[in-house]
Amino acid sequence: MHSASKERGAADFLLSGNGVKSAPGLFGEAENSCIEPKISARGVNFYYGPKRALKDINMDFSPRLITAIIGPSGCGKSTFIRLLNRMNELVPGTRLEGEILLDGLDIVAPVCDVAELRKRVGMVFQKPNPFPKSIFENVAYGLEINGSLARRAIEEKVEDSLKKAALWDEVKDRLRESALGLSGGQQQRLCIARCLAVEPEVILFDEPCASLDPISTAKIEELILTLKKTYTIVIVTHNMQQAARVSDRTAFFLMGELIEYGGTGMIFKAPHDRRTEDYITGRFG
Amino acid sequence: MTKRELIQKTGFTLLAMCMAANIVFLGLIIFFIASKGLSIISWEFLTQAPVDAMTRGGIAPAIVGTLYLTLGAVLIALPLGAACAIYLTEYSPKGWTVNLIRISVNNLAGVPSVVFGLFGLAIFVKKAGFGVSMLSGSLTLGILALPVIISASQEALIAVPQSIREASLALGATRWETIHRVVLPAALPGILTGVILSVGRVAGETAPILFTAAAFYMKGYPDSVLSEVMALPYHIYALMTEGTHPEIQTQIAYGSSLVLLALVLSVSMLAIFIRQRYRRGYNA
Numbered sequence: 001m002h003s004a005s006k007e008r009g010a011a012d013f014l015l016s017g018n019g020v021k022s023a024p025g026l027f028g029e030a031e032n033s034c035i036e037p038k039i040s041a042r043g044v045n046f047y048y049g050p051k052r053a054l055k056d057i058n059m060d061f062s063p064r065l066i067t068a069i070i071g072p073s074g075c076g077k078s079t080f081i082r083l084l085n086r087m088n089e090l091v092p093g094t095r096l097e098g099e100i101l102l103d104g105l106d107i108v109a110p111v112c113d114v115a116e117l118r119k120r121v122g123m124v125f126q127k128p129n130p131f132p133k134s135i136f137e138n139v140a141y142g143l144e145i146n147g148s149l150a151r152r153a154i155e156e157k158v159e160d161s162l163k164k165a166a167l168w169d170e171v172k173d174r175l176r177e178s179a180l181g182l183s184g185g186q187q188q189r190l191c192i193a194r195c196l197a198v199e200p201e202v203i204l205f206d207e208p209c210a211s212l213d214p215i216s217t218a219k220i221e222e223l224i225l226t227l228k229k230t231y232t233i234v235i236v237t238h239n240m241q242q243a244a245r246v247s248d249r250t251a252f253f254l255m256g257e258l259i260e261y262g263g264t265g266m267i268f269k270a271p272h273d274r275r276t277e278d279y280i281t282g283r284f285g
Numbered sequence: 286m287t288k289r290e291l292i293q294k295t296g297f298t299l300l301a302m303c304m305a306a307n308i309v310f311l312g313l314i315i316f317f318i319a320s321k322g323l324s325i326i327s328w329e330f331l332t333q334a335p336v337d338a339m340t341r342g343g344i345a346p347a348i349v350g351t352l353y354l355t356l357g358a359v360l361i362a363l364p365l366g367a368a369c370a371i372y373l374t375e376y377s378p379k380g381w382t383v384n385l386i387r388i389s390v391n392n393l394a395g396v397p398s399v400v401f402g403l404f405g406l407a408i409f410v411k412k413a414g415f416g417v418s419m420l421s422g423s424l425t426l427g428i429l430a431l432p433v434i435i436s437a438s439q440e441a442l443i444a445v446p447q448s449i450r451e452a453s454l455a456l457g458a459t460r461w462e463t464i465h466r467v468v469l470p471a472a473l474p475g476i477l478t479g480v481i482l483s484v485g486r487v488a489g490e491t492a493p494i495l496f497t498a499a500a501f502y503m504k505g506y507p508d509s510v511l512s513e514v515m516a517l518p519y520h521i522y523a524l525m526t527e528g529t530h531p532e533i534q535t536q537i538a539y540g541s542s543l544v545l546l547a548l549v550l551s552v553s554m555l556a557i558f559i560r561q562r563y564r565r566g567y568n569a
């Protein structure tokens with residue numbers, strides 16, 4: 001899928017961060033240790049009513065890297081990333097302990113404006129969820145609610161976002177048609193374009209390919225790799241090949257706990273924890 | 286044929302017969318009213334006021350009155366009902382208060398219409414001092430229509446998938462922006478369907494306007510919201526119970542019924558049309 005992987009030479013290998021998959025895995029830890037994390041979770045516990053869904057999670061996300069979160073169904077992957085844009089607040093009866101820092105500032109603090117936070121931390125959901133509006137309006141929505149852009153500027157931004165999401169060529173002649181007429185894969189790229197239009201700094205993907213066919217999946221993965229240059233990306237997946245293909249770092253969750261977190265290459269080739277190894281080799285989960 | 290096939294066949298045949306019975310009844314009603322009333326319908330009948338103690342002329346003031354009353358009722362009930370539904374489904378904390386309100390709304394739907402009429406008489410005609418007027422009648426009919434509009438709106442709002450609410454919030458929209466820019470437009474066809482169905486009910490009601498709005502006879506059209514109006518259902522009732530020329534009055538009553546039926550049926554058709562048009566919505 002990637003040209004880099006075909007002609008992967010020694011130089012490419014050392015110049016990490018160009019989509020060469022194993023390099024950041026091997027060098028990731030050392031290379032990024034000096035960079036301020038974009039997001040850090042500190043001592044996070046999360047409860048649905050009395051049920052504790054996350055147990056003492058400590059985790060940093062480095063800027064401009066793709067971090068994958070893997071783990072069996074129900075282990076708390078979605079719960080965790082939905083904390084990063086405070087989506088879990090919509091669920092009544094939940095409780096959070098610990099802190100979550102975005103550029104060092106606590107997003108859980110009462111002074112933090114949740115709408116402002118969500119502009120900076122965008123999200124793409126498991127099932128494509130376009131609005132029942134036109135393709136254009138879907139992408140323009142975030143711009144219209146957030147500001148005072150002129151019509152012309154909105155049109156440019158919509159085109160630009162659709163191009164970045166690799167959808168422009170497929171929809172440029174039908175921008176006024178309903179987004180619900182698009183295929184599942186196109187809808188998901190539209191959701192990505194919609195998210196890009198508000199210029200977030202972080203994008204959270206919650207199993208973005210779970211409902212897509214292999215070709216659409218490949219397109220989305222390719223797209224995610226191109227977005228890495230600009231954004232901090234967190235992707236939840238329970239497809240381990242996908243994690244291996246796209247991510248720089250991988251975290252393994254099990255029953256609400258973070259079991260192991262490190263460079264993707266390391267996690268897949270030489271996991272430290274027995275449970276990670278069992279999961280990756282398909283012995284359970 | 287095996288026994289199971291026989292049971293299945295009998296079952297489906299019974300269902301088909303019940304459905305046929307429905308169509309037959311509807312057809313019979315339309316046929317019966319049409320056969321008795323069609324002969325009197327003419328351009329004059331639809332456009333002129335009644336004359337000669339309602340034995341000649343037309344029913345135009347009653348048609349216009351019914352349209353006004355119905356429109357007034359919808360203008361009152363739609364914003365109130367939609368607002369109530371939005372509050373109940375989008376804002377209020379889930380729990381026993383909401384359930385209580387929901388039960389009250391459903392019970393309101395079961396209140397006999399003559400009770401609404403008495404309520405309207407006591408509150409709007411007397412207490413508020415609107416007198417027997419279009420305003421009092423529209424308010425009374427509006428309250429009558431509220432439960433239908435509230436429950437249709439609630440259903441329409443609940444049918445809007447949670448996922449698109451989340452999509453909007455995740456883009457940095459507030460809850461209010463999400464409701465008025467995403468949820469309401471998506472729910473609108475459902476809400477409108479509810480409105481139109483309630484129109485069908487409101488247009489045909491006699492009891493609520495009996496004491497609050499209806500005039501036995503008017504030469505012309507109402508000139509303000511505080512004047513009395515003629516209305517089709519009450520006109521039919523009056524023709525059948527009063528007056529001195531029963532034969533001709535009965536015929537006019539059937540003609541009026543046919544007009545009322547046509548009005549209500551065409552409004553229902555409009556509802557179906559709107560629903561079809563927007564069916565390819567989010568749940569396609």
Ligand SMILES: Nc1ncnc2c1ncn2[C@@H]1O[C@H](COP(=O)(O)OP(=O)(O)O)[C@@H](O)[C@H]1O
Nearest residue numbers: 048053071072073074075076077078079080091
């Ligand atoms: N809205 C909710 N209310 C109560 N429990 C929930 C809710 N959402 C998720 N959970 C529970 O929290 C745990 C983690 O769920 P989730 O984060 O969705 O897992 P994953 O995304 O890894 O499959 C599961 O045990 C699930 O049953």
Ligand SMILES: [Mg+2]
Nearest residue numbers: 077078079207
């Ligand atoms: Mg999940």
